[in-house]
Amino acid sequence: MMDKRRRPTPVDFDDISVTDKMFGxxxxxxxxxxxxxxxxxxxxxMAEGCLEQNxxxxxxxxxADIPLGVQFFAEYTDVDAxxxxxxxxxxLPEYILDAVMKLQLHWNMPVVFGLNMTDYWKVHRQAIExxxxxxxxxxxxxxxxxxxxxxIN
Numbered sequence: 001m002m003d004k005r006r007r008p009t010p011v012d013f014d015d016i017s018v019t020d021k022m023f024g025x026x027x028x029x030x031x032x033x034x035x036x037x038x039x040x041x042x043x044x045x046m047a048e049g050c051l052e053q054n055x056x057x058x059x060x061x062x063x064a065d066i067p068l069g070v071q072f073f074a075e076y077t078d079v080d081a082x083x084x085x086x087x088x089x090x091x092l093p094e095y096i097l098d099a100v101m102k103l104q105l106h107w108n109m110p111v112v113f114g115l116n117m118t119d120y121w122k123v124h125r126q127a128i129e130x131x132x133x134x135x136x137x138x139x140x141x142x143x144x145x146x147x148x149x150x151x152i153n
Contacts, residue, residue, distance in 0.1 A: 018045075021131055022054040023124075024079035026069045028062060028086045037085050037120050044124040063092055067099035074107035080134075081110040081127040090116050110134065 025041055027034045042055060056077050060069040063086050073082045084100070086092060092115065104111050110130035114123035 018049045018128055018131075019051055020054070021050060021081075021128075022056065022077070022079045023050060023127055023131075024056045024058065024073040024077060024082040026066065026073065026082055026084050027057075027059045028066055028069075028084070029059075029088075034059075034085060034087050037087055037114070040120055041083060041085065041114065041124050044121070045128075048124065048128055050128075063096060066092070066096055067103060070100055070103050070111055074103060074109050079109070080131045081112065083123055083127050084111060084113045085120070085123075086113065086115050088116075108134075 023045055025038055027038050038057060042052075042057070045055060046052060056073065056079055058069060058072070060066060066084055066086065070082050070084070073079050092113070100111050103109075110127065112123055112126045112130065114120045
C-alpha cells in the first residue's frame with residue numbers, strides 16, 4: 001500500500017523576500033573591470049530587492065585565494081550565499097573548484113561563480129534562486145519547523 005502521508009506545502013518563492021537575505025560578493029583581482037562588474041552585480045541584487053546593507057564585498061589578490069575568501073565569508077559573516085567574480089577566467093583550476101565545493105557542503109552555503117561577461121548579468125539570479133531553494137527545502141524537511149540555514153553552522 002502506498003504511503004499517503006501528506007508532504008509539507010512547498011514555500012512559495014513569492015512569499016520569501018530577498019530583502020532580509022545577505023549576499024557576499026568576492027572578487028579575485030582588482031582592476032577596473034572587476035570594480036565595474038562588482039557594481040553591476042550589486043545593482044542587480046538591489047534591483048531584486050536586496051538591501052545595500054545586506055551586501056558584503058571583499059577582494060582577494062588572485063584566483064588561488066578564492067577558497068580562503070569563501071571560507072572567510074562562511075566563518076565571519078552571516079551571508080546566505082557568496083557570489084565569486086573572477087573576470088577573465090572562463091574556467092578555474094579544478095583544485096579551486098574542489099575546495100569551494102567542499103566549503104559549500106561543509107558550511108551549507110551556496111557559492112555561485114561569474115567567470116565571463118555573460119555570467120555577470122545572471123549570477124545574482126543564480127545566487128537568489130539557490131538561497132530560495134535552500135529555504136524551500138528546509139521548510140519541507142520533517143526536522144525543520146522554522147528553517148534557518150545558519151542554525152546548522
